[in-house]
Amino acid sequence: METWAGITTNETMFLWQEYWWLIVAVLGGLFVLMTFVQGGQSLFHTAKTDIEEKAMINSLGRKWELTFTTLVMFGGALYAAFPLFYAVSFGGAYWVWMLILFGFVLQAVSYEYINNPNNFIGKGAYKAFLYFNGVTSVILVGAAVGTFFTGSNFSFDPATKILAWGTATDGMDLRGLEAALDFGHGAWFNLAFGVLLFAIARLLGALWLVNDIDNNEFPELVARIRATAKKCFVVFLAALVVVLYGLVMMKGYSYDIHTGVVSMVEHKYLANLMAYGFIPLIVFLIGAVLFLLGIFQSIFGTSTGGIKLSGLGAVLIGIVVFAIAGFNGTPYYPSYADLQSSLTIQNSSGSLNTLEVMGGVSVAVPFVLGYIAYVWYQMKKDGPITKEELADPDSHAY
Numbered sequence: 001m002e003t004w005a006g007i008t009t010n011e012t013m014f015l016w017q018e019y020w021w022l023i024v025a026v027l028g029g030l031f032v033l034m035t036f037v038q039g040g041q042s043l044f045h046t047a048k049t050d051i052e053e054k055a056m057i058n059s060l061g062r063k064w065e066l067t068f069t070t071l072v073m074f075g076g077a078l079y080a081a082f083p084l085f086y087a088v089s090f091g092g093a094y095w096v097w098m099l100i101l102f103g104f105v106l107q108a109v110s111y112e113y114i115n116n117p118n119n120f121i122g123k124g125a126y127k128a129f130l131y132f133n134g135v136t137s138v139i140l141v142g143a144a145v146g147t148f149f150t151g152s153n154f155s156f157d158p159a160t161k162i163l164a165w166g167t168a169t170d171g172m173d174l175r176g177l178e179a180a181l182d183f184g185h186g187a188w189f190n191l192a193f194g195v196l197l198f199a200i201a202r203l204l205g206a207l208w209l210v211n212d213i214d215n216n217e218f219p220e221l222v223a224r225i226r227a228t229a230k231k232c233f234v235v236f237l238a239a240l241v242v243v244l245y246g247l248v249m250m251k252g253y254s255y256d257i258h259t260g261v262v263s264m265v266e267h268k269y270l271a272n273l274m275a276y277g278f279i280p281l282i283v284f285l286i287g288a289v290l291f292l293l294g295i296f297q298s299i300f301g302t303s304t305g306g307i308k309l310s311g312l313g314a315v316l317i318g319i320v321v322f323a324i325a326g327f328n329g330t331p332y333y334p335s336y337a338d339l340q341s342s343l344t345i346q347n348s349s350g351s352l353n354t355l356e357v358m359g360g361v362s363v364a365v366p367f368v369l370g371y372i373a374y375v376w377y378q379m380k381k382d383g384p385i386t387k388e389e390l391a392d393p394d395s396h397a398y
Helices: 009-034 036-041 050-061 064-081 083-092 094-113 123-150 187-212 219-249 268-273 275-298 306-326 352-380 387-391
Strands: 154-157 162-165 252-255 262-265
Touching (some): 009 036, 009 064, 009 352, 036 050, 036 064, 036 123, 050 187, 064 094, 064 352, 083 154, 083 162, 094 123, 252 268, 268 275, 268 306, 275 306
16 A cells, blocks of 8 residues: 555554654664763762852753753654564563653752751752662663563563563563663673663763853862762763673574564674664763863863763763664664564554644644753843852752
């Protein structure tokens, strides 16, 4: 059956599926950038005085809602276009997702009450909640994304809609937490991926704080942030080596776009990097260079503008990671228990009508991003955070 310009219905469907996975990849890349809030929360220990701590809380607290907006957009796009992923992942790996979501709920509550004189559990408890969100939640998000490459322990029958989790006889059944604990099925890679995301978030958080806090009024705080970020850079390099080694050397999941049959292929993700005229590899290298330039500019150097370069680099790297996980005949949510249960952009998407209708809705994405940019500008137009601003009762400080 043909639709228009000689394109068949199946081809139209596949184009919409690829379009939506590209949207997911872009929003995933933006979410990587916005994790600077979580990364900054893991740096609270660098504050030695109440005013330093308040400066950091206000710098990050004024941005956490934008991070949440990006996360909701990412999750909404994934759910609208690929609802079977939600059914399978949240239906089976619910412990890891519940811990992640719990961490983000704690974050929202903590910023509102951390400096409230009437909170009944004390300031220290809310700081601990923000640490949890800044460290544990980010590592678990990275480990969950790592399963896009190593696979998960489930089987799914599309005919009966029956999901069975923990079906691999040699695998753990921890409802998603095996992503970080089952070393026989790639937990080493998943944990390395989680640590890598945490290191990226922490470096971005340091870059943001250096840029957003007045360096002249808080010179010692900025110096401590830079010193901590330098140590984190070593962790970043170590985790990056492990992840790149895994992506280059591991067998990858592949499927035939015509038959849907899934098989294991040597160096699949390396091949994906070099597919489409080497575009993914080129974009990844550009992103890596920009990210490193920003680090050397503001962490090892004295500039405060490194967040711009590193932020853009993080977005590009995130886009490529999601792209090679789902494009080029690659199951984005593979199953090591039953290869044929693996989810692809073809077998897990909504109907053609749903994708087309949601395609119209996706026109709103640039407007939402524009809103984020506008709010960001409004919050930054008065310059870096100063002691005078924090002391002003009309400044809406946290």
